[in-house]
Amino acid sequence: xxxxxxxxxxxxxxxxxxxxxQIREIxxxxxxxxxxxxxxxxxxxxxxxxxxxxxxxxxxxVRTTPEGEQxxxxxxxxxxxxxxxxxxxxxxxxxxAIAASESLALVWPVRLWEGFSQTYPGFATESYKTLGKRxxxxxxxxxxxxxQAVDRRVxxxxxxxxxxxxxxxxxxxxxxxxxxxxxxxxxxxxxLHTVSRLLSAWEKAAIVKSARKRVVVTDPQRLQALSGxxx
Amino acid sequence: xxxxxxxxxxxxxxxxxxxxxQIREIxxxxxxxxxxxxxxxxxxxxxxxxxxxxxxxxxxxVRTTPEGEQxxxxxxxxxxxxxxxxxxxxxxxxxxAIAASESLALVWPVRLWEGFSQTYPGFATESYKTLGKRxxxxxxxxxxxxxQAVDRRVxxxxxxxxxxxxxxxxxxxxxxxxxxxxxxxxxxxxxLHTVSRLLSAWEKAAIVKSARKRVVVTDPQRLQALSGxxx
DNA sequence: ACAGAACGTTGACCTATCTCAAACTCATGC
DNA sequence: GCATGAGTTTGAGATAGGTCAACGTTCTGT
Numbered sequence: 001x002x003x004x005x006x007x008x009x010x011x012x013x014x015x016x017x018x019x020x021x022q023i024r025e026i027x028x029x030x031x032x033x034x035x036x037x038x039x040x041x042x043x044x045x046x047x048x049x050x051x052x053x054x055x056x057x058x059x060x061x062v063r064t065t066p067e068g069e070q071x072x073x074x075x076x077x078x079x080x081x082x083x084x085x086x087x088x089x090x091x092x093x094x095x096x097a098i099a100a101s102e103s104l105a106l107v108w109p110v111r112l113w114e115g116f117s118q119t120y121p122g123f124a125t126e127s128y129k130t131l132g133k134r135x136x137x138x139x140x141x142x143x144x145x146x147x148q149a150v151d152r153r154v155x156x157x158x159x160x161x162x163x164x165x166x167x168x169x170x171x172x173x174x175x176x177x178x179x180x181x182x183x184x185x186x187x188x189x190x191x192l193h194t195v196s197r198l199l200s201a202w203e204k205a206a207i208v209k210s211a212r213k214r215v216v217v218t219d220p221q222r223l224q225a226l227s228g229x230x231x
Numbered sequence: 232x233x234x235x236x237x238x239x240x241x242x243x244x245x246x247x248x249x250x251x252x253q254i255r256e257i258x259x260x261x262x263x264x265x266x267x268x269x270x271x272x273x274x275x276x277x278x279x280x281x282x283x284x285x286x287x288x289x290x291x292x293v294r295t296t297p298e299g300e301q302x303x304x305x306x307x308x309x310x311x312x313x314x315x316x317x318x319x320x321x322x323x324x325x326x327x328a329i330a331a332s333e334s335l336a337l338v339w340p341v342r343l344w345e346g347f348s349q350t351y352p353g354f355a356t357e358s359y360k361t362l363g364k365r366x367x368x369x370x371x372x373x374x375x376x377x378x379q380a381v382d383r384r385v386x387x388x389x390x391x392x393x394x395x396x397x398x399x400x401x402x403x404x405x406x407x408x409x410x411x412x413x414x415x416x417x418x419x420x421x422x423l424h425t426v427s428r429l430l431s432a433w434e435k436a437a438i439v440k441s442a443r444k445r446v447v448v449t450d451p452q453r454l455q456a457l458s459g460x461x462x
Numbered sequence: 463a464c465a466g467a468a469c470g471t472t473g474a475c476c477t478a479t480c481t482c483a484a485a486c487t488c489a490t491g492c
Numbered sequence: 493g494c495a496t497g498a499g500t501t502t503g504a505g506a507t508a509g510g511t512c513a514a515c516g517t518t519c520t521g522t
Contacts, residue, residue, distance in 0.1 A: 134366075443519080
């Protein structure tokens with residue numbers, strides 16, 4: 001196992017207030033793990049035994065209905081803690097995490113959580129912030145699902161994706177991981193067919209450009225307008 | 232201002248591990264406040280300056296869309312902490328709280344939060360648990376909104392209501408606060424018309440009995456079946 | 463006791479979106 | 493380099509549930 005470098009963590013919010021020595025301690029207790037696309041990192045309903053930090057790649061956090069339909073609760077981008085169910089005093093994961101692209105994460109056993117939050121200033125605080133953001137986002141999702149038409153929801157979802165995990169390419173911003181029509185439909189509570197039709201229409205209107213598993217937003221302005229943005 | 236009695240808090244989870252003396256301290260810093268039905272307790276987007284414990288009554292936690300539509304995120308029943316945005320390091324409330332019935336709450340200034348969580352064992356932990364439950368519930372809502380038909384969502388919403396705030400009456404369980412068709416539609420992302428039609432149909436089928444602002448579930452079994460319950 | 467408002471019901475119609483179906487296009491592994 | 497399957501596109505038809513409209517019922521305040 002190669003020694004991990006302190007610079008991996010020093011810039012990240014949960015660790016930014018810590019000394020080199022402290023970061024070293026934290027790293028020495030971590031294991032680095034690599035996940036292939038579509039690999040399951042943890043399973044909904046399973047005992048919470050680890051918590052994670054995503055170093056590289058992207059994850060989908062997914063719930064599966066009794067009928068086997070999936071819905072994507074949120075995406076995780078590099079630098080974020082995830083699987084932080086321990087903060088909430090939960091002992092099972094509320095959703096599954098699946099690698100959307102080749103991903104690299106640090107992993108700690110859950111028994112270290114308590115110590116980390118007590119010993120390292122900012123660590124607990126940052127996790128709560130993360131949680132607060134996610135909660136807010138979920139509330140927004142609920143509001144959208146309850147009140148907005150499909151086209152708006154899809155537009156809003158795409159905007160959120162390029163916001164959180166966009167990569168500038170010539171002619172626009174690309175979603176930085178493989179994403180299918182099906183995936184997008186699972187984020188917005190619709191069908192892949194409807195998503196396909198919308199993307200086709202928007203491609204004709206030069207708002208997006210898409211190919212198999214790839215989406216580039218070329219005109220965020222117009223997309224924003226389509227999302228019914230209130231600002 | 233009348234002196235508050237320790238027994239108000241001693242049975243409640245956030246305080247159950249505390250001594251009489253500690254509970255006294257906490258109470259002495261609290262203000263009791265009464266709210267008429269439809270009174271706004273705090274406003275979405277406003278500066279977080281207090282946190283609350285509901286002693287009696289029921290609240291709706293509500294978000295308003297730019298278009299002015301409301302959606303009900305959750306209900307608060309007696310004994311629950313609410314307005315606990317400080318846990319999440321937020322400085323604005325993510326939603327508004329509105330009294331559904333005549334309600335009574337204890338109120339503390341937000342600056343006491345830190346001290347409470349550090350001084351009183353179990354206080355912080357319980358708030359996290361509450362949060363964890365709400366997060367889980369929200370995820371369930373999202374899943375439902377994204378995948379279930381309206382009748383199932385309404386059935387599930389009614390079941391949740393009688394679960395969390397049901398009162399046994401002869402012939403069934405009644406939702407213990409005034410609730411309109413409009414309210415139910417705001418919980419489920421539909422219209423008051425559709426809710427009215429569903430309730431009418433279910434009344435004919437002897438599953439519910441309802442009157443103006445009142446709903447009694449007479450056959451939870453059948454409602455459960457309608458909700459597409461997976462257990 | 464009455465007027466007005468708030469809440470609820472019901473019908474007719476319309477349309478956004480889902481379902482079903484078929485065909486097309488890549489990418490991958492053998 | 494070809495076959496297979498995963499991902500995507502597009503059409504036609506069906507329908508759940510929203511919209512519009514009108515009316516009924518119960519509560520509230522004066």
